[in-house]
Amino acid sequence: MMSNRKPGLETLSVHAGTPPDPTTGARQMPIYQTSSFVFDDADHAASLFNLQLPGFIYSRLSNPTVSALEERIAALEDGLGATATASGHAAQILALFPLMHPGDEIIAANKLYGGSINQMGISYKKFGWNASFVDPDDPENFRRAITDKTKAIFIESLANPGGVVVDIEAVAAIAHDTGIPLIVDNTMATPYLCKPFEHGADIIVHSTTKFLSGNGSSIGGCVVDSGKFNFAGRDKYPSLSQPAPEYHGLTFSETFGDLAYTMHSHAVGLRDLGACQSPINAWITLLGIETLALRMERHCENAAKVASYLETHPAIDWVSYAGLESSKYFDLRKRYMPRGAGGVFTFGLKGGYDAGVTLVDRCELLSHLANIGDTRSLILHPASTTHRQLTEEQLKAAGAGPEVIRISIGIETVEDIISDLEQALTGLELATVAE
Numbered sequence: 001m002m003s004n005r006k007p008g009l010e011t012l013s014v015h016a017g018t019p020p021d022p023t024t025g026a027r028q029m030p031i032y033q034t035s036s037f038v039f040d041d042a043d044h045a046a047s048l049f050n051l052q053l054p055g056f057i058y059s060r061l062s063n064p065t066v067s068a069l070e071e072r073i074a075a076l077e078d079g080l081g082a083t084a085t086a087s088g089h090a091a092q093i094l095a096l097f098p099l100m101h102p103g104d105e106i107i108a109a110n111k112l113y114g115g116s117i118n119q120m121g122i123s124y125k126k127f128g129w130n131a132s133f134v135d136p137d138d139p140e141n142f143r144r145a146i147t148d149k150t151k152a153i154f155i156e157s158l159a160n161p162g163g164v165v166v167d168i169e170a171v172a173a174i175a176h177d178t179g180i181p182l183i184v185d186n187t188m189a190t191p192y193l194c195k196p197f198e199h200g201a202d203i204i205v206h207s208t209t210k211f212l213s214g215n216g217s218s219i220g221g222c223v224v225d226s227g228k229f230n231f232a233g234r235d236k237y238p239s240l241s242q243p244a245p246e247y248h249g250l251t252f253s254e255t256f257g258d259l260a261y262t263m264h265s266h267a268v269g270l271r272d273l274g275a276c277q278s279p280i281n282a283w284i285t286l287l288g289i290e291t292l293a294l295r296m297e298r299h300c301e302n303a304a305k306v307a308s309y310l311e312t313h314p315a316i317d318w319v320s321y322a323g324l325e326s327s328k329y330f331d332l333r334k335r336y337m338p339r340g341a342g343g344v345f346t347f348g349l350k351g352g353y354d355a356g357v358t359l360v361d362r363c364e365l366l367s368h369l370a371n372i373g374d375t376r377s378l379i380l381h382p383a384s385t386t387h388r389q390l391t392e393e394q395l396k397a398a399g400a401g402p403e404v405i406r407i408s409i410g411i412e413t414v415e416d417i418i419s420d421l422e423q424a425l426t427g428l429e430l431a432t433v434a435e
């Protein structure tokens with residue numbers, strides 16, 4: 001018998017969504033590698049298609065292995081429902097899809113993963129969605145930017161990559177004053193470090209590609225709904241508050257109550273945008289989440305040691321890690337992420353661009369690539385890779401100046417990580433600053 005105790009995060013990471021398989025007794029979650037599911041009879045099929053009965057039809061809409069992942073991530077975030085997606089970027093589109101119509105806008109933090117700035121600033125325009133970006137260091141900047149077309153605020157709890165922490169409670173209060181939801185990208189912090197719903201967020205998105213799957217093997221994403229934002233009767237959100245003609249006039253907020261947003265994300269979002277997660281990726285991600293707490297603890301511990309080492313290195317100008325007392329986000333981080341500051345941070349080389357290129361070429365243990373959240377330590381020089389199309393001015397604005405290195409600290413023996421950086425940094429303190 002399970003006790004009444006609410007299970008802890010470590011327990012949920014292993015058990016949520018995956019009881020023993022009722023037909024075979026399989027203890028590990030089976031991979032339901034199937035496109036479709038047989039109907040009992042014509043009436044059963046009709047009830048499924050009318051959303052009158054829960055069940056599986058076709059894996060673009062839902063799949064048992066993917067549902068197990070959704071249930072597990074929802075449990076970890078204390079959410080009511082979740083929708084797994086093909087990638088983190090797909091999750092961001094799915095998250096906005098029930099809320100937005102042409103001409104609508106979101107207010108987003110200007111300190112976000114670079115890919116999100118591109119997606120929102122450039123590609124959303126093709127849907128007629130507008131995004132404006134404000135500095136999240138002063139939460140009042142969000143209030144000042146809100147118009148009657150604003151349908152959501154979007155922030156990252158711990159922003160990729162520079163260790164920026166946002167005052168989630170202050171931004172949530174501003175969103176709720178205006179009657180709009182706050183969406184938080186919790187990819188870098190993970191629910192191990194930060195629980196955005198406890199601080200007033202309404203919707204959470206994840207790139208499960210990173211720390212949740214944790215092995216650098218599978219692209220995926222997830223949208224989690226707290227179930228607390230009330231869409232019923234809100235003209236601002238007609239997709240949820242008004243009848244859906246293709247479902248014979250069913251109104252999502254009336255029929256599904258707190259689950260309206262998640263039901264819409266499956267029955268309309270995944271149905272029409274098609275960005276579903278594959279069963280095999282969901283399975284790999286479930287496996288990864290089993291060790292989330294252990295890995296995050298080690299990522300944070302190792303990153304803190306590497307950051308302290310780098311901070312005193314003569315070749316290094318600055319280190320931006322919210323776990324260091326020198327970080328201006330140190331206090332906010334302690335409040336929102338008391339267990340640690342994550343595994344990713346940036347630092348600046350005195351030797352500028354040339355030193356950056358030399359450093360990434362010399363690293364042997366650290367892999368030079370564009371990802372974060374792997375068990376392996378990763379290093380990237382944004383100015384010569386992901387951000388190389390930008391001018392020097394744009395590079396600086398994006399926090400990716402010529403001297404900036406992004407690092408994602410893995411779970412290896414920390415002395416080995418430091419020793420690899422030590423050999424790679426040798427002599428770089430002699431390089432002159434490239435102004």
Ligand SMILES: *Cc1c(COP(=O)(O)O)cnc(C)c1O
Binds near residue numbers: 088089160210219
């Ligand atoms: C990687 C990342 C994304 C995009 O996720 P993909 O899985 O690569 O599509 C979004 N937000 C953050 C914070 C990320 O690090």
